[in-house]
Amino acid sequence: MSFGRLVNRVWRENILFSILIELTYRCNLDCFFCYNDLNLQGRPLDEQQYFDLLDELAQLQVLNLTLSGGEPLAHPSFFRIGARARELGFLVRVKSNGHALGERLAARLQREVDPFVIDISLHGARAQTHDRQTRVSGSFDRLMRNLERMTERGMRLKLNAILTAWNEVEMEEMYTLADALNIPLSMDPTVTPRDDGDATPVHIRPSAEAVKRLFDIRARRAPERFRPAFASRENAPLPSAGTDTCDGADGASAEKHCGAGSSALAIDPVGNVYPCVQWRRQLGNLHRQSITELWCSAGALTPVRELGPRIKHMVEGLGEAARHAAFCPGLAELESGSPLQLYPAAQEKLDIVGKLLKQAR
Amino acid sequence: MDRLSRLLHLRDDVRHRRVEDEGVLVLQNEAEVMVLNDLAYRIIELAVEQRTVASIIAALEEEYDVARDVLTGDVMAYIDELTNIGVARLTDATSEENGA
Numbered sequence: 001m002s003f004g005r006l007v008n009r010v011w012r013e014n015i016l017f018s019i020l021i022e023l024t025y026r027c028n029l030d031c032f033f034c035y036n037d038l039n040l041q042g043r044p045l046d047e048q049q050y051f052d053l054l055d056e057l058a059q060l061q062v063l064n065l066t067l068s069g070g071e072p073l074a075h076p077s078f079f080r081i082g083a084r085a086r087e088l089g090f091l092v093r094v095k096s097n098g099h100a101l102g103e104r105l106a107a108r109l110q111r112e113v114d115p116f117v118i119d120i121s122l123h124g125a126r127a128q129t130h131d132r133q134t135r136v137s138g139s140f141d142r143l144m145r146n147l148e149r150m151t152e153r154g155m156r157l158k159l160n161a162i163l164t165a166w167n168e169v170e171m172e173e174m175y176t177l178a179d180a181l182n183i184p185l186s187m188d189p190t191v192t193p194r195d196d197g198d199a200t201p202v203h204i205r206p207s208a209e210a211v212k213r214l215f216d217i218r219a220r221r222a223p224e225r226f227r228p229a230f231a232s233r234e235n236a237p238l239p240s241a242g243t244d245t246c247d248g249a250d251g252a253s254a255e256k257h258c259g260a261g262s263s264a265l266a267i268d269p270v271g272n273v274y275p276c277v278q279w280r281r282q283l284g285n286l287h288r289q290s291i292t293e294l295w296c297s298a299g300a301l302t303p304v305r306e307l308g309p310r311i312k313h314m315v316e317g318l319g320e321a322a323r324h325a326a327f328c329p330g331l332a333e334l335e336s337g338s339p340l341q342l343y344p345a346a347q348e349k350l351d352i353v354g355k356l357l358k359q360a361r
Numbered sequence: 362m363d364r365l366s367r368l369l370h371l372r373d374d375v376r377h378r379r380v381e382d383e384g385v386l387v388l389q390n391e392a393e394v395m396v397l398n399d400l401a402y403r404i405i406e407l408a409v410e411q412r413t414v415a416s417i418i419a420a421l422e423e424e425y426d427v428a429r430d431v432l433t434g435d436v437m438a439y440i441d442e443l444t445n446i447g448v449a450r451l452t453d454a455t456s457e458e459n460g461a
Contacts, residue, residue, distance in 0.1 A: 003394045006380065015380060063378040063385055091376045091387050114374065116389045156389065 010263040011256050016295050018064035018264040019057055020277045023075035028099050030135040033201035035194050042270025047077040051084055056291050058088045065090035073100050082113035095119045101146045110155055122159045125173030147181055159185040168210035189214050190345050195280050212352045219356055256308030257315055261301050275304045279330025307339055314340050321354035365415040367451040369408040377405055413454055
């Protein structure tokens with residue numbers, strides 16, 4: 001069986017496979033478009049609760065575990081939690097801004113947690129732009145030093161960038177920079193409102209022209225992505241928690257649009273549980289119920305799971321371009337109140353991808 | 362030394378998980394993933410318990426209704442496959458006990 005088919009199976013049979021844990025919203029940067037709800041109320045989970053959670057997740061057969069934030073390294077128990085996750089056999093992904101990952105901490109991360117990959121945020125190709133977005137002077141230069149050291153150590157890294165109105169003129173340079181560092185770069189054209197609904201970040205959404213340029217670059221760099229047929233999913237890149245809700249199954253045969261609530265969950269620092277990091281519909285809280293109780297009971301997850309095929313049907317009705325346009329039901333619900341509603345950013349991507357597909361034929 | 366008395370070890374960067382009646386094996390360094398059938402994944406689970414090849418075969422014989430010689434042949438062939446692709450290695454059990 002291919003991995004894509006296995007992912008199909010975990011979606012179909014509601015097998016929890018991927019989990020994203022936001023350990024803390026504390027951060028050593030102050031990014032303008034940060035989506036975290038910094039006014040989140042509630043009692044943070046303590047270290048023992050995280051250990052118990054990891055034990056349960058291993059029992060539930062979860063493989064993908066993402067430690068996120070805020071800046072996850074800012075959590076006082078980060079290394080103990082990460083080491084425990086490694087001991088329990090999780091495939092650990094760490095989402096970090098890289099600011100603290102100097103020689104000492106990077107070595108410790110590699111030695112004690114050995115993540116499958118460290119996802120690091122890049123905000124621009126030049127210090128002025130990067131620092132403008134992070135609102136911390138010197139953060140770009142420091143990141144470049146840290147990336148070079150981590151690369152020298154052989155650590156598995158990936159750069160993530162959000163395309164914004166501030167960095168769109170440096171898009172090509174950002175790819176060049178990533179290539180020079182020999183680190184893959186993933187650029188996302190979607191600037192989302194904050195999780196509390198605050199729309200301030202969307203003021204720096206990229207222009208439509210920049211989004212088109214991004215898709216052009218992607219098509220040049222991975223032309224098969226825009227051909228009508230999917231390549232074989234054998235040996236597909238391993239999805240991570242949170243992102244395998246967006247990609248990973250065999251799109252042609254999957255019964256659901258994504259794995260949100262069917263194979264994946266996200267947990268915030270005070271124990272609220274969501275279908276996905278992007279879909280902030282609260283399903284329960286770990287102070288009141290265990291993850292096993294939540295996952296195995298018919299309660300709040302049922303409506304989310306039932307939406308999966310309906311969303312897939314809706315997206316398929318939009319044509320082939322929709323398969324590449326990454327419609328997100330969580331973002332749809334945040335922007336329109338319905339996970340079935342096409343939101344402006346998705347419509348824009350749909351139009352651009354549709355044109356690219358026509359060109360590719 | 363007889364291969365049956367050697368210990369089977371997974372490479373340090375390998376991660377794995379059972380998913381119902383299958384298993385997933387991830388080679389972190391190569392960013393590759395393998396999906397294993399039940400018997401293959403059971404061998405991985407037993408390897409993690411620091412067992413010798415003979416002990417792995419004995420455990421499987423208890424769990425599966427297969428003739429011992431057939432099972433031994435299948436398990437040895439699979440272990441060869443794992444070691445050939447560098448996912449696992451066989452070590453001398455005595456030297457392990459001595460901390461070598």
